[in-house]
Amino acid sequence: xxxxxxxxxxxxxxxxxxxxxxxxxxxxxxxxxxxxxxxxxxxxxxxxxxxxxxxxxxxxxxxxxxxxxxxxxxxxxxxxxxxxx
Amino acid sequence: xxxxxxxxxxxxxxxxxxxxxxxxxxxxxxxxxxxxxxxxxxxxxxxxxxxxxxxxxxxxxxxxxxxxxxxxxxxxxxxxxxxxxxxxxxxxxxxxxxxxxxxxxxxxxxxxxxxxxxxxxxxxxxxxxxxxxxxxxxxxxxxxxxxxxxxxxxxxxxxxxxxxxxxxxxxxxxxxxxxxxxxxxxxxxxxxxxxxxxxxxxxxxxxxx
Numbered sequence: 001x002x003x004x005x006x007x008x009x010x011x012x013x014x015x016x017x018x019x020x021x022x023x024x025x026x027x028x029x030x031x032x033x034x035x036x037x038x039x040x041x042x043x044x045x046x047x048x049x050x051x052x053x054x055x056x057x058x059x060x061x062x063x064x065x066x067x068x069x070x071x072x073x074x075x076x077x078x079x080x081x082x083x084x085x
Numbered sequence: 086x087x088x089x090x091x092x093x094x095x096x097x098x099x100x101x102x103x104x105x106x107x108x109x110x111x112x113x114x115x116x117x118x119x120x121x122x123x124x125x126x127x128x129x130x131x132x133x134x135x136x137x138x139x140x141x142x143x144x145x146x147x148x149x150x151x152x153x154x155x156x157x158x159x160x161x162x163x164x165x166x167x168x169x170x171x172x173x174x175x176x177x178x179x180x181x182x183x184x185x186x187x188x189x190x191x192x193x194x195x196x197x198x199x200x201x202x203x204x205x206x207x208x209x210x211x212x213x214x215x216x217x218x219x220x221x222x223x224x225x226x227x228x229x230x231x232x233x234x235x236x237x238x239x240x241x242x243x244x245x246x247x248x249x250x251x252x253x254x255x256x257x258x259x260x261x262x263x264x265x266x267x268x269x270x271x272x273x274x275x276x277x278x279x280x281x282x283x284x285x286x287x288x289x290x291x292x293x294x
Contacts, residue, residue, distance in 0.1 A: 017251075042277050045213070045284075053222070055226055055230075066123065067119055070119055070144075071115075074115055074116075077152065
């Protein structure tokens, strides 16, 4: 397996969606190709860091304001009737 | 190396009942759905628009549009996937309005050849994120993802931050599964490469560059 082929399968590998044979081939490649091992490992880390980052959490006060506004608008829409969409 | 685990739980089974009640005019049932997903919609909107005010507007507009069009929701997909589709469209519209000079489309032609081969392969320090304070890390991650094209950012946030499946992401973005996969690969590799400068291991051991 070439590095380009490994890379092509990287997303499937990280997501755990592949047959056992392809997985074994990829892991064989990883066992001797340091560059692909690093790319695979740091890409996985990239995903985990973003997933755990809590970037753009909705603050409670803003959340309350937005929800009140949404509910008020929905109620107005309901009063206006379904045709007024 | 283990596969990455999904973050989002399956929606609870009362969801369809809430949707039915909301369809019948029960605003408090709809409010329950808002409570369930407002944080997700806000995160997605802010990732796409990169603007706080726009993200606030998107949250309001997306839920209002969902409420107004509940009759169109047939229940073939999850309510959340349907809502995300609305929110992504609203967010992209905001982005187009703000940056009219740049066409923003999820259908942008994306090359899938070996142009995504990493140019720089550098190993990272163990737990690289711990070299920075929370605020510094947030700044690094924000700046880094801002540099990605909107199409990659959108796929990455739905798939990897919000934990939608590849099929759900494809449905929400009206893209094919192979198109989602190729954008996701490019997004992941580009982010990884951009993070190298912050996270790479320093052999000399004398701190950050």
